[in-house]
Amino acid sequence: MSTNQMVALLGEMAVFVKVVETGSFSETARQLGATPSAISRSVARLEKALGTRLLQRTTRKLRLSESGHEVHRRCVDMVSAAQAVMAVSGQFDPEPQGLIRVSVPKAVGRFVVHPHIPDFLARYPKIDVQLQLKDSYVDLIDDQVDLAIRITDRPSPGLMGRKLIDIDHMLCATPEYLERHGTPTHPHDLKVHNCIFLGEEPGDSRWKFQLDGxxxxxxxxxxxxxxxxxxxxxxxxxxxxxxxxxxxxARHALQQGHIVQVLPEWKFKTHYYCGEAWVLYPPTRYLPPKLSAFISFMAERLGQEPTLYKKSPQEPELSAPPYESPEASF
Structure with a gap:
């Protein structure tokens, strides 16, 4: 492919990125001030030039093909690089702006992330945030999400990201309850207590503890x-x-003395809301300013709360091979 051909395709690549972002030819056309047919022809020209089908079109939605997933990743890098060039030249507004879609587990979103959103919006008046609280697995491409905060000790190998905090799980009760029923001194003492647990699976009522190995x-x-x-x-x-x-x-109720930790010397082991909280995103060489601003802000805020969490040191970015969704769709 000649240089002239590549230059001619730059616009088609940018349109392709926007189609993936919106998941719709008509919405892309609306945002770019074009017609759906013009957007469709633009993507078709890119497919013809590359000699591969990028999108699988159905009556309900568009899906990325296997090759389309890889092409999209590279085109996103191109668009991000163009934004970086514009920023350097002073022609692009250096102030972060645009919509950020963030997926967060429900409780983490409500108790950890949400309290800081008002200050984030005040600091960055040109950024809008769509916080999606869900415990189910989210595919960043398929679900059109910019960032995903996940609790895991092993982040997906195909994503980049940053560790935010360590999250612990604990047992708590009110002083009044313990006064009436006694305070456990060993995990086996829990057998005679009324325990409040998750209840989704049979194993949720089997509590695991560890102390000195x-x-x-x-x-x-x-x-x-x-x-x-x-x-x-x-x-x-x-x-x-x-x-x-x-x-x-539990932290605020603990600080106010409304509840106390039970068996504090024992580590309570659970797979639910326990581990490391990472903010993750698809691999790219050029992270958009709005996403960089959100990640840095959250890391800064959560890092200022050493009495509420285990404070996480400055973490290097997690770099990994490209993430491939089980279903390359969006």
Missing amino acids: KKVNVNVRGRYAVNHTGARLDAVLQHLGIGSLPYFT
Whole structure:
């Protein structure tokens, strides 16, 4: 392919990126001030020049083909590089702007991220935020998400990102409950207590503990199980029993003395809301200013709360091979 041909295709590549972003020819046309047929022809010209089908068109949605997924990743780098050039030249507004779609687990979004959003919006008046609170797995491309905050000790190998905080899980109860029913001194003491647990799977009532290399598993019981951390906190505050809670949910009640930690010397092991919180995004050489601003802001804010979380040091960016979705769709 000649240089002239490549230059002629730069515009088509930018249009292709916008189509993937919006998931629609008509919405892309609306945003770019063109017609849907013109957008469709632009993508068709790019496909013809590259000799490969980039999009699989159905009556309901557009999907990236296998080759389209890789082409899209490279085209995103091109668009980001163009924005960087404009910023250097002074022709592009250096102030971060645009919409950011962020997917966050429900409780983390409500108790950890959401409280800082007003200050973020005040600092960056040209950025809009769409916070999507969901516990189900989110595909960054398929679900049209810019950033995903996930609790994991092993981030997806095909993504880039930054560790924000460590998240602990703990057992809590009110002083009133413990005064009436006694304070456990060993995990096995929980067998005679009313325990408030997740209740989604049979294993949720099997609590696991570790101390100095010693592991103890206890089958607990209770009259109330609920799969929402805020509801479990409220149940604990109502003196219903000993509940399992993420530290970020329990922290304010702990600080105010409304509840206390149970078996604090034992590490409570669970797969639910426990581990490292990472903010992740598709691999790119040029991170858009709006995303960089959001990541830096959250890392700064959460890093200023050492008494509420385990403070995470400045983490290098996680660099990995391109992420490939199980279904290359958007």
